[in-house]
Amino acid sequence: MSSKVLVAYATKMGSTAGIAEAIGTGLRRHGHQADVRNVTAIESVTKYDAVVAGSAIYLRRWRPEAVQFLRQYAGELRDRQVWLFHSGPVGPDREQLCSMPHNVSRLARRIGATPAMTFAGALDPDTAKGFLARHLATGELATDSRDWELIAAWTEDVAAAISASLTARMGS
Numbered sequence: 001m002s003s004k005v006l007v008a009y010a011t012k013m014g015s016t017a018g019i020a021e022a023i024g025t026g027l028r029r030h031g032h033q034a035d036v037r038n039v040t041a042i043e044s045v046t047k048y049d050a051v052v053a054g055s056a057i058y059l060r061r062w063r064p065e066a067v068q069f070l071r072q073y074a075g076e077l078r079d080r081q082v083w084l085f086h087s088g089p090v091g092p093d094r095e096q097l098c099s100m101p102h103n104v105s106r107l108a109r110r111i112g113a114t115p116a117m118t119f120a121g122a123l124d125p126d127t128a129k130g131f132l133a134r135h136l137a138t139g140e141l142a143t144d145s146r147d148w149e150l151i152a153a154w155t156e157d158v159a160a161a162i163s164a165s166l167t168a169r170m171g172s
C-alpha cells in the first residue's frame with residue numbers, strides 16, 4: 001500500500017542530500033511515493049501523508065532553514081507521521097549518537113515526532129565550504145562515514161510504519 005511521503009533535508013556541503021536521496025529511494029522500493037526536497041524549496045506539506053525531515057549538524061546545531069521548516073509547518077506536521085534524522089559525526093572517533101539541539105527537541109515535542117535518528121556524515125575537501133570546514137577537511141575528519149546499510153535499515157522501518165498506519169486508517 002502506497003503513501004505519499006516528503007523527504008525534506010537541509011545541507012551545507014551536500015552529504016545530507018545524499019542521505020535524503022537514499023531514504024527516498026528506499027521508500028520507493030517499499031512501494032511508497034517519495035519526493036526528496038531541500039527544505040528551502042518546500043511550499044506546502046499538505047499533500048503528504050508522512051514526512052521525513054533531516055539536517056546536517058554544525059557546531060551541535062541543526063541548519064537554521066531546517067529549524068525554520070519545522071517551526072513553519074508545525075501545525076501540519078502534528079497531523080502527520082513525522083520522522084527526524086540528523087547527520088554529522090565524521091572521522092575515526094565519531095560519536096555514535098548526537099543529542100538533538102534544544103530548539104529541535106522542543107519542536108519535535110510540539111509535532112509529536114520521536115527523537116532524531118543519528119547518521120554519520122561526510123567531510124570532503126573538494127566540497128568543504130568556509131574556513132573552518134576547509135581546515136577540518138585537511139585532517140583525519142576528511143572521510144565519508146555515511147553508513148548506507150544503516151540508512152537502508154532505518155528507511156525500511158519507517159516504510160513499514162507508514163504502511164501499517166495506512167492499513168489501520170483504511171480499516172477504520
Ligand SMILES: Cc1cc2nc3c(=O)[nH]c(=O)nc-3n(C[C@H](O)[C@H](O)[C@H](O)COP(=O)(O)O)c2cc1C
Pocket residue numbers: 010011012013014015016017056057058059060061087088089090098120121122123132133134136
Ligand atoms: C565547521 C563544522 C562543524 C561541525 N560540527 C559538527 C557537530 O557539532 N556535530 C557533528 O556531529 N558533526 C559536525 N560536523 C560534521 C558535519 O555535520 C558533517 O560533515 C555533515 O555530514 C555535513 O553535512 P552536509 O554535507 O549535508 O552539509 C561539523 C562539520 C564542520 C565542517
